[in-house]
Amino acid sequence: MSHLVVGLIWLLHLLPLPLLVRLGRGFGLMLYPFARWRRHVVLTNLRLCFPDLDDVARRSLARQHFALLGRSLLERGLLWWASAERLRELVPIDGLEHLRRAQDEGRAVILLAPHFLGLDMAGTRLTLEINAVSIYARQKNKVFDRWLYHGRSRFGDQLLLSRSDGVRSTVKAMKSGRPFYYLPDLDYGPRESIFVPFFGIPAATISGLPRLARLADAVVLPCVARLRPEGGCVLHIGAPWDNFPGADVEGDVARMNAWLEGVIRTMPEQYYWVHRRFKTRPPGEPKLY
Numbered sequence: 001m002s003h004l005v006v007g008l009i010w011l012l013h014l015l016p017l018p019l020l021v022r023l024g025r026g027f028g029l030m031l032y033p034f035a036r037w038r039r040h041v042v043l044t045n046l047r048l049c050f051p052d053l054d055d056v057a058r059r060s061l062a063r064q065h066f067a068l069l070g071r072s073l074l075e076r077g078l079l080w081w082a083s084a085e086r087l088r089e090l091v092p093i094d095g096l097e098h099l100r101r102a103q104d105e106g107r108a109v110i111l112l113a114p115h116f117l118g119l120d121m122a123g124t125r126l127t128l129e130i131n132a133v134s135i136y137a138r139q140k141n142k143v144f145d146r147w148l149y150h151g152r153s154r155f156g157d158q159l160l161l162s163r164s165d166g167v168r169s170t171v172k173a174m175k176s177g178r179p180f181y182y183l184p185d186l187d188y189g190p191r192e193s194i195f196v197p198f199f200g201i202p203a204a205t206i207s208g209l210p211r212l213a214r215l216a217d218a219v220v221l222p223c224v225a226r227l228r229p230e231g232g233c234v235l236h237i238g239a240p241w242d243n244f245p246g247a248d249v250e251g252d253v254a255r256m257n258a259w260l261e262g263v264i265r266t267m268p269e270q271y272y273w274v275h276r277r278f279k280t281r282p283p284g285e286p287k288l289y
Helices: 002-012 017-031 036-049 055-074 076-081 084-090 096-104 119-126 142-153 163-175 208-216 249-266
Strands: 108-112 133-135 159-161 180-182 193-198 201-206 218-227 233-237
Touching: 002 076, 002 142, 017 055, 036 055, 055 076, 055 218, 076 084, 076 119, 076 142, 084 119, 096 108, 096 218, 096 233, 108 163, 108 208, 119 142, 119 218, 119 233, 133 163, 142 159, 159 163, 163 180, 163 208, 180 208, 193 249, 201 249, 208 218, 208 249, 218 249
Parallel strands: 108 180, 108 218, 133 159, 133 180
Antiparallel strands: 193 201, 218 233
């Protein structure tokens, strides 16, 4: 079955982009009534993060999210098989000069890349510009694992580490000149996490961003993927954060979450709401899902 799914994704990537976009949105909307658990997670997240929205508005936002989620799944074939020239057209980069300037200055770089739905597309596009280091979680399904790994490593000389490789390997790679494509905004459990506000709710958040920035003497460049209505996405690379890291790790992590919350509010339908962001609770607090 997995091989058949991969074969279908390969066929779909040959379609004209407008048709692929429509099919992807339709696929996502078709998933909405059947993916009961994930729909519950999305609606719970939206209720917690947007209490000012009524049920009708939240369900509308959830359907928009599923439509774009379906799009991102079907467009994945472009990451696996499209040419470099096509990927450059699909994913223009705004702010690449910030990354180039930091590299020219010999600085280690952390690309802070939150979980927006264009994340993987933006990551593959970046591999046409740089040799990066990133964390790769092996998938249980060996067929999908093979193609996901292929999509992230097919261009250039990319270094994909596992979480078990530890901080030392990541810092060493950054100091050697590899920007770190870093995704620290999910709930990874209580280990190495601290509770800081996210949409006003205490959220378990790993404190790796300020710690890695300090260890590698790295600049932090915000890196946001914004899906385009016509297909593909725009990758926005921002200027380096000033005065980061600061003297207070908790304050630095709270700053990261506050920045992310501000970006999410500009495109709430594109954040990865199917993840249980508030799964880990402070001691004594009830489960939210």
